[in-house]
Amino acid sequence: MNQQPKVLVIGLGLIGASFAKALKSRHAAYVYGYNRGAGVAQQAKELAVIDEVVDDLQSLPPLDCIVLGVPVLAIAPVLEQIKPALSGLTLLTDVGSVKGEVVTIVQQTLGELPACFVPGHPIAGAEKSGLAAANETLFDDHMHIITPLASSSAAAIELVTQLWQACGADVISMSVEKHDEVLAATSHLPHLLAFSLVDTLSRESENSEIFKYAAGGFRDFSRIAASDPTMWHDIFLTNQSALLAVLRRFQADLSQLEQAVEQGDGAYLKQVFTQAKQSRDHFSDLLAARKKKSQ
Amino acid sequence: MNQQPKVLVIGLGLIGASFAKALKSRHAAYVYGYNRGAGVAQQAKELAVIDEVVDDLQSLPPLDCIVLGVPVLAIAPVLEQIKPALSGLTLLTDVGSVKGEVVTIVQQTLGELPACFVPGHPIAGAEKSGLAAANETLFDDHMHIITPLASSSAAAIELVTQLWQACGADVISMSVEKHDEVLAATSHLPHLLAFSLVDTLSRESENSEIFKYAAGGFRDFSRIAASDPTMWHDIFLTNQSALLAVLRRFQADLSQLEQAVEQGDGAYLKQVFTQAKQSRDHFSDLLAARKKKSQ
Incomplete structure (x- = not known):
């Protein structure tokens, strides 16, 4: 894709704002931002987290992708508003920590699973939350799990992979259930x-x-x-x-x-603790390897 | 006490070696060190963790204090060996994470609880263990809990307090059970x-x-x-x-x-999580206050 994709991030909390900032700072997309209440999106523009503010979800500019950055239980009302824009999209995705419920919500709200829809979940976070904590390197060396559906188009899967890789993430695919x-x-x-x-x-x-x-x-x-x-x-x-x-x-x-x-029963305790320490040490090695790979 | 107390640390693991190094580097004691196997104590002397190596627990120099830095279940055999030296001591103390069992072990091994004995436990640690991880600032801003017994002498309590305070710890007294x-x-x-x-x-x-x-x-x-x-x-x-x-x-x-x-039952979950977050935030405040106090 020679032209920058046009991406709208809805919900500029820690994850949404960090994703927006990573895309923008790496010139991987032209980034629109929407947040409930006027102040947050405006502030995001001033902080160079997004390129442009969107004020009204029912009157959107032409877009390639919409990213739902809101909590899982806030997705349905947002979908109701953006419904008319979905047919023009290559990609609709989200960042929720649970995937089965998100798929159910999309199915129930839209009456179908659109081809542009690919659920996603970045395995990253921070102690602080909100726009002020936005960090363009939050996803570097972290996994982004996507759970493509039978209904997902190849173009949607390609774009979600490309955008998250541009943000530094390792994109991994698995089933919703897994x-x-x-x-x-x-x-x-x-x-x-x-x-x-x-x-x-x-x-x-x-x-x-x-x-x-x-x-x-x-x-x-x-x-x-x-x-x-x-x-x-x-x-x-x-x-x-x-x-x-x-x-x-x-x-x-x-x-x-x-x-x-x-x-x-000291023998049982020692066996469990030794096994736990080995697993933990194995996990530490995995983390170290992941870090080294990116250097 | 104008003259430096003479302290023997038995067991030069992370805690024993850090205590020895803190005492020595702050000129708060003349520090002898003993460790099973010849190499470790010699290495501790070369690393300036201790002033002098003790090779044989059955032939000790004149001492004011012995600190048991060995694991709880290794205390009994050490006590057997140092028994003759106990009558000359002002203080016998330990660093075990459990206090009731240590008191029982001392009582059973010696047939009495000597007046010089004051159990203790520094609330400090590190991910690494052993002499190589010895750190003279390990106890700065950390609590050292002592659990004086009815049999403990005033002089023993005074010396244990003085030594741990010299290592930067806040010395706190409570019962063994608590x-x-x-x-x-x-x-x-x-x-x-x-x-x-x-x-x-x-x-x-x-x-x-x-x-x-x-x-x-x-x-x-x-x-x-x-x-x-x-x-x-x-x-x-x-x-x-x-x-x-x-x-x-x-x-x-x-x-x-x-x-x-x-x-x-979302209401119950929210109530528990909110209470937990408040307690955790309260704990963070306590930690921050403890750190600030020491600056």
């Missing part, structure tokens, strides 16, 4: 456990006195419990079945560890 | 959950393929699962009852969350 299972295990469950642990400890002492004594182990663990409660509420409820399945396997494994501690 | 409960909740349980989560995920896919897709949430969570399996085996088995108590409260809270996800 995505939701893998993310339930590697992201949603850890967050649920972190929220739950901090909750348990808060109950331990009414005045949070216990936190005074908390050290490194707890600090690492609880960092992710500072994430946005509303976003996680949406994720847990929309990836319910995959999350419950892996949560129950975790609970069963934890009960076995509990029994081993109770019975003083 | 220490073991607080640490079970804030350190031992998070480590058990991290080991258990990594274990569950390893079982999910035989070739660890799942780790390829793991992102930030999992990275923070699993970092602590890279800790030394033997040390944690000892900790879990020696702090069994406090750990099991808080683990069971956690399991009950987690089951409530599981039910809420299953029933789509």
